[in-house]
Amino acid sequence: MIKLANLTKKYGTKTAVDHLNLVLTPGTVTGFLGPNGSGKSTTMKMIISLVRPTLGDVVVDGKSYSDLPEPTKRVGTLIDPSALDNNLTAKQHLSIIATAANLNPRRVDEMLQITGLENVQNKKVKSYSLGMKQRLGVATALLGNPGTIILDEPFNGMDVDGIKWLRGLFKQLAESGKCVVVSSHLMSEIQAVADRVVIIGQGKLLADMTMDEMNRRSLSSYIYVEADDLDKITSVLLDKQASVQPSKTGLEVRNLDAKEIGRLALDNQIILHELTKVNPSLEDVFTEITDGKADYVAKGVTMHEALD
Ligand SMILES: Nc1ncnc2c1ncn2[C@@H]1O[C@H](COP(=O)(O)OP(=O)(O)OP(=O)(O)O)[C@@H](O)[C@H]1O
Numbered sequence: 001m002i003k004l005a006n007l008t009k010k011y012g013t014k015t016a017v018d019h020l021n022l023v024l025t026p027g028t029v030t031g032f033l034g035p036n037g038s039g040k041s042t043t044m045k046m047i048i049s050l051v052r053p054t055l056g057d058v059v060v061d062g063k064s065y066s067d068l069p070e071p072t073k074r075v076g077t078l079i080d081p082s083a084l085d086n087n088l089t090a091k092q093h094l095s096i097i098a099t100a101a102n103l104n105p106r107r108v109d110e111m112l113q114i115t116g117l118e119n120v121q122n123k124k125v126k127s128y129s130l131g132m133k134q135r136l137g138v139a140t141a142l143l144g145n146p147g148t149i150i151l152d153e154p155f156n157g158m159d160v161d162g163i164k165w166l167r168g169l170f171k172q173l174a175e176s177g178k179c180v181v182v183s184s185h186l187m188s189e190i191q192a193v194a195d196r197v198v199i200i201g202q203g204k205l206l207a208d209m210t211m212d213e214m215n216r217r218s219l220s221s222y223i224y225v226e227a228d229d230l231d232k233i234t235s236v237l238l239d240k241q242a243s244v245q246p247s248k249t250g251l252e253v254r255n256l257d258a259k260e261i262g263r264l265a266l267d268n269q270i271i272l273h274e275l276t277k278v279n280p281s282l283e284d285v286f287t288e289i290t291d292g293k294a295d296y297v298a299k300g301v302t303m304h305e306a307l308d
Helices: 040-047 090-100 106-114 130-142 160-175 211-219 230-239 258-267 282-290 303-307
Strands: 002-011 014-024 028-033 055-060 075-078 148-152 179-184 196-201 204-210 222-227 243-247 250-254 272-278
Touching (some): 014 040, 014 204, 028 040, 028 160, 106 130, 130 148, 196 211, 204 211, 204 282, 222 230, 250 272, 258 272
Parallel strands (some): 028 179, 075 148
Antiparallel strands (some): 002 055
16 A cells, blocks of 8 residues: 655755645556646655655555665556667566566466566567567566556557557456556547546646446536626526536536426526536546646647648
8 A cells, every 4th residue: 555645845945746645546547537648757766765755755565665674565557668778688687687587487488478468578668669668667567476556657668459458457456356457648648547537737646436436427417608797697597496506617517407407597697608518538528627728739730720
């Protein structure tokens, strides 16, 4: 089990991770989601003491990672596949780690088999595609048979078969009682595999819910209303026991259908500008939660303007 308490990292004036409190539990695949630059990698690096927190603590199985006697047997990580030594083969890479961590050498062959790298085990990493490097990263993470596996964007560069295989592997690992944490900036990569979704934006925790709760949110359709007098229509709708929430430049209305809302607007001489039924997808829910929380947003400049 991993506990993050008030975990904070500042780079100069930039706060990459901002007072994060989380408990990552065994037997669960946790999807760690957030837009680019939201602090996912920095958080993962702080868990394994690659980055020192400015404030707060990380506790791994009751200890700081750097105080664990055999860390590779506790936490396996895939953080940056480009950090692999290009001049080593997959077999050499895994064997070096197995020897250094005093692991049974049999694990090397088992991991090559599990990750589908058996046939290329004697080829140098420099000849590998990104997907093959990711597979070697996964093999490395699993080498010590750790209780916790942390993978930063493991789906990057994976083809469809690779993605399917990874999802199956994560499920199996969680079913065998392991704590699996997988980061991604795409909801679509996580939705088929995560039991729990943690969403961060600009280093702050924005949401922490089960995948079932996230799915329920996406199934909850509503009517989006824009009108000339939002205050007036809000009070009319509330009188009819509707649930009303401000959204963008209008309102999200639940418990009343579009026909009833239209009729109420007419009766109260309110002009409607929009009346739309919305069935949000999981991606929509993710976008709504992270709206305005991305560090890197295209400013609406067209490619044509940029090239002028
Ligand atoms: N070594 C560093 N020095 C200065 N700033 C950094 C450093 N590492 C990360 N940052 C900044 O901290 C913020 C969080 O970065 P981080 O890589 O943790 O985000 P991320 O969610 O993993 O992003 P991505 O999905 O793009 O990989 C970003 O604004 C990034 O520019």
